[in-house]
Structure formats: structure tokens, C-alpha cells
Amino acid sequence: MAIKEGLRPGGRSARVQESIHSAVRALLQEQERSTVTVPQIAARAGVTPSTIYRRWGDLTALLADVALARMRPDSEPADTGSLRGDIRAWAEQYLDEMSSEPGRNMMRDVQASATPGYCVAIVGAQLQTIVDRYPDETAPSVDRLINLVVAPVVYRLLFSAAALEMDELHRLIDIALQQG
Structure with missing residues (x-):
């Protein structure tokens, strides 16, 4: 699921999510979206790729989550x-x-x-x-x-x-x- 409803607000989980979202937004400004990868995002956010896969499942779900956050x-x-x-x-x-x-x-x-x-x-x-x-x-x-x-x-x-x-x-x- 792209959006993790029910997670407690604030704390480490929120900081990790914001770090990953920020990394995605920065990378999308710097390069074509077709070249953005989970390892690039993870490196920019200071997390392991497994953190991203565990939370979002795949790159498509992560990109959708970032997009939905921007739509609010x-x-x-x-x-x-x-x-x-x-x-x-x-x-x-x-x-x-x-x-x-x-x-x-x-x-x-x-x-x-x-x-x-x-x-x-x-x-x-x-x-x-x-x-x-x-x-x-x-x-x-x-x-x-x-x-x-x-x-x-x-x-x-x-x-x-x-x-x-x-x-x-x-x-x-x-x-x-x-x-x-």
C-alpha cells in the first residue's frame, strides 16, 4: 500500500518518510524520472534500499506516495x-x-x-x-x-x-x- 495510514505521527518513522520523500523530490528535479532508482533514493535519504522496499514495496508505490503527499x-x-x-x-x-x-x-x-x-x-x-x-x-x-x-x-x-x-x-x- 502506498500510504501507510495509522502510523503514529512524528518520531523516527515520520523522519525517515520525510527524508525519503525529500530525496525523491530532489532526484526528480535533477534527472529524468525514468532514470531514478530505489538505490539512488536510498543513498540520498541515508537509508538502505530495503527500508524503501519494506515500506512501499516498489518504486511505483513510492512515487505515488510522494505524488499523493503533494496533492494534499x-x-x-x-x-x-x-x-x-x-x-x-x-x-x-x-x-x-x-x-x-x-x-x-x-x-x-x-x-x-x-x-x-x-x-x-x-x-x-x-x-x-x-x-x-x-x-x-x-x-x-x-x-x-x-x-x-x-x-x-x-x-x-x-x-x-x-x-x-x-x-x-x-x-x-x-x-x-x-x-x-
């Missing part, structure tokens, strides 16, 4: 004062971040791992935060937002050379916000 938001979604504005601001930022080369690589790493539901949970929590801000407005479900806004973004980024155009993203948001 640093802050709450922007509060623009309106449901439409918040969803647009969030979706524009999501499209911008995920359409970058690091974003596309992050999505590929997560896609290759066995933790796809985790991404939906992260995105869903962000969208739920936005929806919950406006209890007096008729808001779409988080599933509707994922299906009509997030899914087309992800599909285009993973399977097309071109990202979704911003105008099309705005049209999809308008469709998602329509009731009926």
Missing part, C-alpha cells in the same frame, strides 16, 4: 464570496497545477498506484468545503462537480496532448451549477 492541499480553497466564484477559482487552479509537467507526472504516478480513491477523497473534500460555505444556495453534489468538472480535466490531461481550454472549463462549471 496546503490551505482551504479560495473564498471569493460566491459559490460560482469559489468553484471557478478552485477549478482554474486545479487545471493550472495539474496541466504542468510535474502535475501530469503526479497524476500518472497516482494512476499507476493502487490508491485511486484517495485522489477522489482529496478533491471531494476540497469541493465539499466550498459547497458547505453556501448553505443557503442550491449547490450541486460533490459527485456532480467531480463528474462534470474534474473528470474532463483529468481525462484530457492524461489522454490528450492538450489540456482543457479555460473557456470550456467555465462552460462545464456552468453546466454543473444548473439544477435539473
